[in-house]
Amino acid sequence: MEIDANTRAIGESHSKLILLGEHAVVYGKPAIAMPFPLKVRCIVEETIGHVMLDSIIYTGVVDHMPREMQGIAACMKETLNYLGKPLENLSISIDSCIPLGRGLGSSAAVAIAMVRALFAFYGKELSKEELFSLVQISETYAHGNPSGIDMVSEASDCPVWFEKGKEVLPLKPTAPLFIAVADTGRMADTRTAVDNVKKRYAANPEKVEQSLEKIDDMANKAKAALLKGDIQCIGELLNGNQQELVKLGVSDEGLNGLVQRALKAGALGAKLTGGGMGGCMLALGKNMEHAKLIAKELREYGASNSWYFSTDSDMLYGVYE
Template sequence: MDFRDCFGRDPEGVWRAPGRVNLIGEHTDYNDGFVLPFALAQGVSVAAARRDDGVLELRSLQSPDPVRVTDAKPGQVSGWAAYAAGVAWALREAGHEVGGASVLIDSDLPQGAGLSSSAALECAVALALCDLYGIEVPRPELARIAQRAENDFVGMPCGIMDQSASLLCAEGHALLLDCRSGLSAQVPLDLTGLSLLVIDTRAEHELVDGGYAARRAACEKAAQVLGVAALRDVEDLAAALRVLDDPVLRRRTQHVVTDDHRVQAAVGLLRAGAVAEVGALLTASHLSLRDQFEVSWPEADVAVEEAVRAGARGARMVGGGFGGSVIALTPVDREERVRTAVTEAYADRGWEAPRFIDAVPSVGARRVS
């Protein structure tokens, strides 16, 4: 990142925030449930310096057009810059005195792959602005501020998982996060003899458009009908399904409740060192996301099927759905077979070749210089 070429001066620091993969527990976050993400080695880096004129000047090495923002309000900034501008807005809304800054952004996360590049951008910018202006915010609170930027400034009704994962994850661990209380615990993720392979299906997703919001609205409606604060509070699934007349609401509820249970089961297996056995939970989660929550897509379904057929212990789509990536838990000696099988299946269908990323549980957001 050549900061001087862009802004004519050296940066005051560089901050980096990782993308994430959610091992299991999808669409449970905004239902106040449990999730189990881990941070990737790939992420978003931000070099920044203070400005005295109140302007937030944003440049990205992945985009040719700089953006200059002054005290922007929701709806006034669009595209990638909205995530960064939204963080400055949300910090001010939380009572923190944040002024101008020159910000240069670089990323090695594939956009549209469902690996939370937006939350990584938010968290890197949040850390940079806090450091530049001497603001101390506990990380769980900073995750909430970044989430508000995405919810209220960008207009994407995401849960708290992505920002929490980017800020709180530890190397070699997954993060068990209670999305209602905000409490979290580090769970060892020992991959000895195994690998976690991200398969970017090259079907890009865009969650600001209606499908994600529709699923969230359905969950809220189901909770209202059932008389609970959120679907996390459903204790008797069979009884709840009898109450719900709408077959769509029944399917949505069944996925959320069972995936919440799968998170707890996965945590038990990881703590017992039975990591390979988590694979069956991954595949079960994918089938539920495909059939009950209806957010999968053809490239993901083929990737899961072919990965398991080629020897993966299990696989599932990750992220909000409608495009993005699949994660496969694979014995190391079968990883190449999995890559080949998925690639050949895509070629047979005339699809763009998938992209593969080794998913190594990594450290959370930090200042790097």
């Protein structure tokens, strides 16, 4: 056996939040996504024999990975093939803090961390183009026809402006955002949410187009507000975006309740984030202490988890009972 670089390497990635524009992005509208400091770490080590995987979902030989991890398996195999390395003599450990199926980009984050770890293990430089090409394999398994917003935002250290098929633009806020995030404790039912939008479009295309155009306009205004540091404006736009998502049928009672609780706690704005029909929501605070207060209120209201953070720091804080 020969390992021509390291005997141990680590790759990391973070999750993501969609600030504005989910669902509208499917119809060619822009979205703003941002890093969320919930992280995943992948450790690759030298061993002898079959490639072994250790994760919260599955531990064992890679060839026997369960159906829900086939995208990760395919990404791993293609990465090793791309590097010209055999599928053997490796131990791969995945340690993720990102809850599954909540619209936070768990699958893309795991794939990013794994590709980074494998390239580091063999001492190879990794370009952004190589990373996206390999991660796309996993994302196609997970989502069928992914927009790409998860992997580009999770590979970025700042918010991004995303339009499918166009160049991704980094957005660097001139003032920090103080954000609280709450998990409903339920898997986001993205398929149902997408179908709801399609059904409404078929029944009343003019009404849905109006909502999509409003979301487009709000995304553009939020882009300008981020660059100016106008947090108050961003909050108002979050509220407006949530109203349109409710009209499109992608929010639900649990998400709506958390949004209202955040607003009652003085949040500048609040909305669901991700696929909807479960999953997570976010709220914008006035400062870090206010974000902490909102996160605490959301947990007391019934969120299974809540966190708060500032965009000018890589630190994430949780609220515990």
